[in-house]
Amino acid sequence: MTGSRLAGAIGALLIVGLVLGALAGDRVAGYRFDAQDSAHTLEPPSRAHWLGTDALGRDQLARLAEGARVSLLVAIGATSLALLIGLFYGLVAGWVGGRVDGLMMRAVDVIYALPDVLVIVLLIEVLQVTLVGVPDIARRVAALVAALGFVGWVGIARLVRALVLQAREETWVEAARALGLRDARILLRHVLPNISGPILVAAAFQIPAAILAESTLSFIGLGIQPPFSSWGTLASDGFEAMRSYPYLVFSPCLAILLALVGFQLLGETLRAVLDPRRRV
């Protein structure tokens, strides 16, 4: 148990660092993330530029902090969206039951069978083209949030439904019914708090999954694009000149790795604490 507590503490520490970095943004570096400086291109890390500068003379630390902002925004947005849809869908399916439940779950099965990448890539493409008149960065972030949220809600809906099915047979639900409470009240005030542990754990694991997906999509050129900054974009830029300027690929990769390990550790700790089924 002490080992898992230590792991949780390390995870929390990494995430606090990430959140602070994201809140501060490019202010931590003292340079704007998109400020170019043709006199100082491709400089290795120094006192003036802690993580060096890229091919256009932009400060790498500023770009990294800006990237943290984008990554976190997309991850939190996508997770909230997935949680919202998944909760609603799962609660309704599990509570109503019967043929409605059967139909709703068939629909989920079909979505589940579609390969995630394809759905994400196609949705992003559609959204980016349809959202006309929105600034580029907002459009790309919105497209990512929607696409990742859409892929994520299915798993949450399945989980919520299974938990509701279990809970509705409990005697305290019967008691609430006998007292004459309305369905909505039983669901929201009694059932939901009782099943919230495992749901929270599932949501906690959605965040690193979304960060991973966002950075990967940006890496292959389908997510955030320059001049805006995301860890995936930075890593992709870094790859171009990896042999001569390894520090440019090193810093975004390390940032992603630390953030993801942090969330993974936190998720596992949460699971150990909140999810009785997984307790050994």
Added chain:
Amino acid sequence: MIRYIAGRLLAGVFVLWIVASLTFALLRFLPGGPFDKEKTLPPEILRNLERRYALDGSLGEQYANYLGRLVRGDLGPSYKYVGRDVADILGDALPVSIELGLLALAIALTGGISLGLAAGARRETALDRAVGMVSLIGVSAPSFVIGAGLILGVGLELDWLPAGLWEGPRYAILPALTLAALPLAYITQLTRAQVVAVMDQDYVRTARAKGVPEGRVRRHHVLRNALLAVLTYFGPLLAILLTGSFVVEKIYAIPGMGRFFVTAVTNRDYPLVLGVTLVYATLVVAANLAVDLLYAWLDPRIRVAGDEP
């Protein structure tokens, strides 16, 4: 059992039809046609182009036309790679991706299962902790981070292996390792957890009490149960290998399907996108079906339940 298989096959075909229709619909609702990027064409040329690629009918006609050709295995001509059929392009790219994927699969399975067994059987030892630490990084890291590490370390610094292109067995090692990293780590964790759980079961204790040698206990009782858990992971595993191949093929400049898919989407090369999507979806559906059948075969409880209508 036959009814079960037939039912599953039918469901698979249904999913593929949904995929085909959804992709078709999504791509057609995108503003902008495939010939927009070139300079403005005179209207009569545009009309001819659209007729040549069967884009001139109503949406319903195009859809019927598309499904009809699909059933006959014809994926149509590519818009961007003039003069080439989609089936032809995929015929070149698919074997490359499959080779890479199978190699990664083999690495992930053998490595993950043996590491998981070793760590699970020696719980709370230094080996267990080391495996735990490495697999934690493995399940967290995006494949381009692993790729960057391998290319910089093994490819450039040590200069042991080629860090790009696809020209022979030596060229496959780094990409396959990169692609295998995530599933390898996950299978390790999965196997370890399963081994730990099984080791405490009554039947394992009984086997030991009967005097069955430790090696035999592990092979017959522990390994078999751990394998069942790995098998359930097979569907998601395949999806991970597919996703990973997008990135891995990009960073190692490998001429596989993943690279085509990304460029095809941005080029609005509809037939190519539809073709790649369908191939991927078919692979995933087929893999899920195979897993369910294997599972039923390995686990008698499911076999019995599956027979009931």
